[in-house]
Amino acid sequence: MASPCPNGTRARRRVFTQDGGRVSDSAQRAPDHRPYFFLSYAHTPRYGGGGPDPDMWVERLFRDLCGHVMAMTDLPAGAPAGFMDREIRSGEGWSERLGEALATCRVFVPLFSPRYFASEMCGKEWYAFAQRAIYHQAKHNRSAEAIVPALWVPMPPEHMPGPAKRLQFNHRDFGDRYVTDGLYGLIKLRIFAEEYEAAVYELAKRIVSVADSTRVAPGSPVDYGLAPSAFGRTSGASRPMHLTIAAPTRHDLPEGRAPDYYGKQSQDWNPYHPDSARPLAYIAQDLVRSLDYQATVSSFDHELPPAPGQPPGRPEILLVDRWALEDDDRCARLAAFDATPRPWVGVVVAWNREDPQSRISEAQLVEKLERTMPHQMSQGRAACRAAARGVFSMEAFGQILPQVVEAAAQEYLRHATAFAPSPSPGAIRPVRARLAGPTAGFGSTPCTSATRGTPPDAEDTDDSQS
Template sequence: MHGRGESFVSGIAQGRSRDRAAPYFFLSYAHTPKNHPNDRDPNHWVEHFYRDLCDHVLQLTSLPAGVPAGFMDKQMQPGEGWQESLSEALSYCRVFVPLYSPRYFLSEQCGREWFAFTQRAVNHQSRGNGNSVSEIVPALWVPVPPRQLPQPAERLQFNHASFGDEYADEGFYGLIKLKYLREQYERAVYLLAKRIVRVAEETGLPDGDPHRDYLSVPSAFGPPGPARRMDVSVLACSSTELPDQRGPDCYGTHAREWNPYRPDSSRPLVEHAAELVRNLDYRVNVGEFDADAGRMLASGPPSAPGLLLLDRWALTTRHGRELVDRLCAEDRPWISVMVPWNRLDPESASREPELRDIADAALAPRQLESAGHRSPGGGLLTLEAFNQELPRAVEAAEKHYKAHARTFPPEGPSIPLPRLLPEGIGYGAEAPVRPVQQRTDEKPSTSEKGEDTPL
């Protein structure tokens, strides 16, 4: 039993520690609202499906007593503990199971769940443990046309027909509601459970941060319509052109190979950043600022928001400083600047005050928020700090881009706006406006007589 304003969740008890409650999978679904308060819970069949899926997972694994097979929120009301429960489940689950429906990709709640989980997967891949198998196993509640899928879902390329043609055509809702498809329903649920178990065993996803503020997590789903674009560019040194007192450990033959967070990360930072931006529902153009500057710094309205990853060491070179000076010479707030800085890098630590002053001087025109996003003065000291800052940098770039981008009026002839005329509302731009005459039986106001209006 639970009281008013409290949250009841299945799969993990509130406040439990990692070793006591770690759901095997997380079922993410969009709540269907009631048409009338007296109606039966419209999410009843989702819960029925969830219980069947948990039963199969329990049979297919050796989960010990007390360890839940899955997590599903049964009542998501603003109550004490529900945010913590969601954060814990998303940090500890092994597999993420989004339940597709037209309503799902319009839900900000579902978008947050998706991004929170995929951030774990991106970090796992950057630490050298990448796997070709995705930790996301989508399930169809109601089939969704491909054109309605956002970028993160479209890139999964999951073959739903492998669970049966009837399932691909009807989804679990159709199979569970139509009695003559009962056998197909049982088969599809069982195959989904097998897929979940296999993915969990092959990936071995490490835990995330259960103490992260869940409400600060952005949604992985952008607004309906054409896919959004984002330029992700890097300005960094290369191993063939290094300033004095800088070794080649963090660099490759090209600037795109810069990896400031090694050994914590094993892949270039621009690839890591681009993957996170893609999970925010953008089509990403990845490049080097040396080559991208002509396009990104062109005069006039911007063609896309941008994200610049800046290596402080590059500012000690003449060419690097000139590029940043060009960026800051005009207002370009739609390009957010992120400054990674590994506090465990001994070469960077020995010259930290000097390089910090150089970066502060180069980015001085961006002191105000209206000038565009920039990392804090001390830089982003860890990969975790970079991960938390990136959504804010992307949001700021998108906001400024919308404010400065060129707008295009709809096709067709323009229609004059309606005007308020003495005879009423109309379009009468050419209609003569007759002056309003004062009635003869009205007395002049005190203001017309030059008198003060009494208080």
């Protein structure tokens, strides 16, 4: 972790933390000295051959926020009020340091700007924190809205990805000039000095308030080599992703099966009970939405089988409970589903080995599923095959689901219907076929094959990121 140097400097790589130099009695007793916020921003490249560091203004904002947070809380001397990494290009271990900060910070503060949403690294940071909030809600069955956005450069909501547009946040609480000019405009122009101070003060108040009210638990550090970006598309088209649940209900359980993991509908299936207080379908839906998809959910029992040869209408994820195969009719329908190759459907088998009945019956049910759905069990990338063999914890589910979603989306693109638009009057050559409308939003699906330990500037020299 970053050392809390008062001047914020380190050799070759500067990691800034800020403290107020005093220790109160309550702070000495407090065990939680995690950073109050993680400042996520997009690096601005220098214009021309020289000039000042364009990110110096972000650094000033960070220091001002830290000063307010220290004044508003009882953090002891040396404890970081916030986290900001200014030079992740130099030095080693950048991904580990960022991963640790994202796993422990209390509030995530993204600096909105056009460059921010074009940054894959910023999208990875957003997803890493959003995943923590989803786990928190799953464990405690209450939401954890711990993302506090800040306008660095104002931009219209229609140009933002879905996860940013869905935030319930009123920027006008920080002042009208803040909304029209953003923090960059306020900090650059002296005539707006008072507006800048007021906006930063209100932002710090919001950070402290959200941190104290949500109390998102620390998580596991993210692996940046596998982490997806929350900013999945650059076009305005929506990207559908359907989740289908193949699981019993409490009314049709196999004889002797404990009802604790089930509800009135298949969508109520909660395989990771008691670790999770929410059904898996809604955890998966939140995770898929955090990847900038429009996620829908239904029961496999209520899905009509597609006609033979019918092209895909959307990519899908099939969440399977092996206990579902104990129903003969459902087992036959799953076998029929598997008989026609559907590479745009990813299969994830959620399985809780802490469940005594599942542990005892695992070998028998594994063999039955492999016999019933041999094609789906063996198709696709390594991550897809691993997901079909069984995912044994909620955390593992959150790590592997984005990879299955990515694979399903790519296969959907490969198999989607192509059509040739009518040639324009007077056209001599035929027009090349293009993908049908429903695929439009999938063109920017990000790959997640970056090697762990590779600094972001190795991927994008104009976007090394905090």
